[in-house]
Amino acid sequence: MAFVNYLIHLAILIGMYSILTVALNFAVGFTGLLNLGHIGFFGIGAYASALLALQLGWPLWLSILAGGSVAMIAGILLALPTTRLKGDYLALATLGFAFIMGSVARNWTELTRGALGIPGIPKIVSDNTQFLIIVLIIAVITYIVFFMLSRSRFGKACQAIRDDELAAKMLGKNTFLHKISALGISAFFAGIAGALFSHYITFIDPSIFGLGDIILLFSMLIVGGLGSVKGSAIGTIVLFLIPEPLRFIGFPSSILGPMREIIFALILLLILIYRPRGLFGKVDLA
Amino acid sequence: MPSIALQLILNGLIAGAVYALVASGFSLIYSVTKFMHFAHGAVLAIAAYALFTLAVSAGINFYAAILLTLVFACIVGVLMDWAVYRPLRKRKASSAVLLIASIALMTLVNAIVLAVWGADVKTIPTINPVFDVLGARITLVQVIIIAVSAILLLALWFLMKRTKLGKAMRAVADNKDVAQTVGINPERIYTWTFIIGSLLAGVAGVLIGIEQNLYPQMGVSLVIKGFTGAVIGSLVSVPGSVLGSFILGLVENIGIWWLPSGYKDAIAFVLLFIFLLFRPTGLLGVKVREA
Numbered sequence: 001m002a003f004v005n006y007l008i009h010l011a012i013l014i015g016m017y018s019i020l021t022v023a024l025n026f027a028v029g030f031t032g033l034l035n036l037g038h039i040g041f042f043g044i045g046a047y048a049s050a051l052l053a054l055q056l057g058w059p060l061w062l063s064i065l066a067g068g069s070v071a072m073i074a075g076i077l078l079a080l081p082t083t084r085l086k087g088d089y090l091a092l093a094t095l096g097f098a099f100i101m102g103s104v105a106r107n108w109t110e111l112t113r114g115a116l117g118i119p120g121i122p123k124i125v126s127d128n129t130q131f132l133i134i135v136l137i138i139a140v141i142t143y144i145v146f147f148m149l150s151r152s153r154f155g156k157a158c159q160a161i162r163d164d165e166l167a168a169k170m171l172g173k174n175t176f177l178h179k180i181s182a183l184g185i186s187a188f189f190a191g192i193a194g195a196l197f198s199h200y201i202t203f204i205d206p207s208i209f210g211l212g213d214i215i216l217l218f219s220m221l222i223v224g225g226l227g228s229v230k231g232s233a234i235g236t237i238v239l240f241l242i243p244e245p246l247r248f249i250g251f252p253s254s255i256l257g258p259m260r261e262i263i264f265a266l267i268l269l270l271i272l273i274y275r276p277r278g279l280f281g282k283v284d285l286a
Numbered sequence: 287m288p289s290i291a292l293q294l295i296l297n298g299l300i301a302g303a304v305y306a307l308v309a310s311g312f313s314l315i316y317s318v319t320k321f322m323h324f325a326h327g328a329v330l331a332i333a334a335y336a337l338f339t340l341a342v343s344a345g346i347n348f349y350a351a352i353l354l355t356l357v358f359a360c361i362v363g364v365l366m367d368w369a370v371y372r373p374l375r376k377r378k379a380s381s382a383v384l385l386i387a388s389i390a391l392m393t394l395v396n397a398i399v400l401a402v403w404g405a406d407v408k409t410i411p412t413i414n415p416v417f418d419v420l421g422a423r424i425t426l427v428q429v430i431i432i433a434v435s436a437i438l439l440l441a442l443w444f445l446m447k448r449t450k451l452g453k454a455m456r457a458v459a460d461n462k463d464v465a466q467t468v469g470i471n472p473e474r475i476y477t478w479t480f481i482i483g484s485l486l487a488g489v490a491g492v493l494i495g496i497e498q499n500l501y502p503q504m505g506v507s508l509v510i511k512g513f514t515g516a517v518i519g520s521l522v523s524v525p526g527s528v529l530g531s532f533i534l535g536l537v538e539n540i541g542i543w544w545l546p547s548g549y550k551d552a553i554a555f556v557l558l559f560i561f562l563l564f565r566p567t568g569l570l571g572v573k574v575r576e577a
Contacts (some may be wrong), residue, residue: 005385034382036389081563087382088322092517093562099510100555114548211506216392218386258401265394272387273373285383 008128009015010240013198016193017099019142021220022229023136029226030155031182032162034087036191037078037094038217040101041071043208045191046198047105049221050121053199060124063129063193069192072184074101079183083176095214102209117205136197139233147229149185149238158182159227162283193272212261219268225281234279237283239264289401289421294539296419302327302535303435304494306528308512309519310435310442311486318459318479321384325366327509329484330396330429333359333491334500338410345435353521356488361444363484364477367448368405370390372473392506400502410502434493435528459522485531507551514558520568531567 020042027033052058060067064285082093086254089273105112118172125131149155161175169175198204217241243260253258271278276285308330315323336358340351369389379387414425446452457465458475466472494508511534512527519530536553541553563569 013544084560085566087380087386088561091382091385091511092322095561096562098556100552100559103549103552103555107552160524211389212393212397215390218390220422222386237515254404255401258397261393261397262401265390265397267395268390269370269387272379272383272390273377274522276377276383285380285386 004130006115008132010244011251012128012132012135014237015139016196016200016241017195017217017220018233019139019193020190021217021224021232021236022142022146023186023193024221025185025219025224025229025232026149026225027157027183028221028285029232029281030085030150031158031179032043032090033079033179033183034285035094035186035216036091037096037098037101037212038186039209040094040098040192040211041075041190042197043098043101043185043204044074045071045107045194046204046208047118047194049195050118050198050204051111053122054118054120054242055122060122060199064199067195067198068188068191072188073193075187076180076184076191078187079180083183098209098214100192100262105206105209107164112206114282115123115206117203118198119203121202121204123202124196126179127209129199135200138192138196142192143233144231145189151227151286154181156180180198196278212264216264217266218270219264222271222276222281222285223269223278225278226285227282231278239267242267287404292420293422295536296424296541297396297420298534298536298539299432300424301426301539303432304497304508305511305535307431307486307490307493308436308508309515309526309527309531310438311490311517312481312509312526313514313519314486315417315479315483317522318455319371319476320459321334321371321381321500321562322388323352323366323371323483324385324481324509324513324514325391325395326483327505327507327512328392328399329359329363329366329487329505330397330426330494330508331500331502332362332399332489332504333488334410335399335408336506337492337495338403338408338500339509341412342408349544350533352492354391355492356485359491359535360481360484360490362395363480363487367476367480370401372476375476384415392509396502403500403502404414410496410500412496414496425497427493431493431497434489438489439457439525439528445482446524450476455479464571468565506548511554514554517561517568520570523568525571526570 024038027035036177045067048070049063052063052066053060078094078097082090106114124134157168157173161178165175184232220235220239221232223238224231243263246256246259312323312326327530333355337355340346340354347401370391371384374384374387414427416423416425429562446456454470454475457470458472462472468512512531515531515534518529518533520526534557537557538550538553542550
């Protein structure tokens with residue numbers, strides 16, 4: 001029974017992280033915005049939904065939607081000044097955004113309780129099997145949304161901007177508006193994933209904005225392949241399963257955490273060097 | 287209260303010197319290789335931990351330990367270049383790919399430090415007398431940090447402007463292909479760049495390790511500060527990055543006159559943001575070449 005519970009836990013995490021990765025792919029893979037601050041949207045969604053549910057007593061479905069919306073607003077506000085930056089500079093500005101959010105979570109103690117974190121976040125359902133079904137439904141909706149988006153006029157224009165921004169502009173596309181919308185939509189789903197996470201783990205603290213998770217996300221994204229919704233979902237499953245056997249070898253938990261990070265970083269480096277397009281990738285990282 | 291103002295300025299200069307130690311190596315590597323070597327911070331951190339193991343755990347002579355640590359830092363930096371960056375350069379990977387690879391390298395080394403040395407804070411005990419300057423305090427190690435960063439800056443300037451290696455490095459930085467046609471091997475220059483840059487990271491790791499406590503994430507926060515200093519001054523110029531580092535140190539420390547000290551990091555990021563958005567070439571304003 002313990003093993004079944006463990007499998008359900010793993011499946012829930014995979015479901016939530018696949019939402020996060022598919023959303024990241026829309027910004028990085030489809031629109032060509034090298035966003036290293038995606039984890040910031042995840043954390044914002046987690047904090048917003050947890051606080052709305054705990055402090056204002058909002059019903060959870062509403063607080064989760066609000067978590068996504070707050071993250072979307074943050075995404076649009078981040079996109080407004082930064083999307084005109086190119087490649088590396090955009091990457092750094094977005095990475096800086098994730099760090100600023102971590103700093104705010106640590107220091108705005110009246111709201112976030114700082115490093116103490118927020119305990120006792122209400123669960124959506126007490127039974128994990130039921131929660132797994134909810135997560136999977138939301139994950140499937142997310143895949144469908146992004147799959148349809150990538151086939152839509154809007155998605156095609158985003159891909160055109162990724163391939164050649166000037167050409168897209170000359171064809172009369174408002175590239176600025178497209179990039180802002182793309183980052184906003186991507187942030188919305190990252191915020192939803194964060195909100196689900198906080199209502200599952202029931203505790204969040206500023207470490208949610210950590211650098212290690214950024215590498216985990218990019219490993220999942222690049223292993224799966226840029227520009228492929230299917231790739232992101234499969235990349236998430238692959239990366240979550242690879243380090244799991246370590247659990248049964250019997251390493252102490254103080255070693256287990258670093259070991260997982262070592263494995264994720266090594267996988268990302270090996271993929272970048274030997275198979276830069278991952279499993280299903282359609283484009284290279286610009 | 288003038289002594290508090292003086293102390294804040296002094297703290298700003300000390301922090302600036304620390305950031306300058308990090309920023310100079312970072313921007314040296316950036317100016318030659320044209321990508322952001324974030325794992326520079328990891329070289330610094332693992333050097334500080336190596337010094338801890340050699341000098342405190344193994345108890346060998348302190349100066350010998352420092353020398354070994356510096357050699358170790360150079361080896362780690364060159365290995366990073368050979369094992370990761372060189373294969374990526376070979377397949378003409380974009381600078382964005384190299385940037386992500388460098389962040390992966392940084393988390394890799396961080397996790398190794400965490401697994402080997404553990405999460406608890408470590409200190410390297412030294413004799414560190416405190417001086418009084420018009421009512422403000424400064425320690426001997428802090429004086430050494432400021433002096434060393436000044437000496438290193440001069441040495442770097444001499445290297446880049448007066449030596450054959452420095453001229454070759456500038457040639458590769460300017461135009462790799464043209465440098466190659468006049469007989470400079472860019473791969474050899476990259477290796478030298480990583481040796482010198484990582485030596486600087488080693489010096490920073492030794493000095494910061496003695497001056498502050500060691501913790502596994504130290505490399506991350508320091509490379510972000512160093513890099514922010516470099517963006518403020520100019521990413522592609524070592525003097526610019528040093529200037530930017532001192533500005534960052536001063537602004538952070540004088541800023542906590544008004545803001546709670548926990549927001550020190552946030553001040554740095556806000557400065558980083560402002561410069562990335564409005565003056566990405568930095569104060570010294572050299573045009574950044576498209577790689």
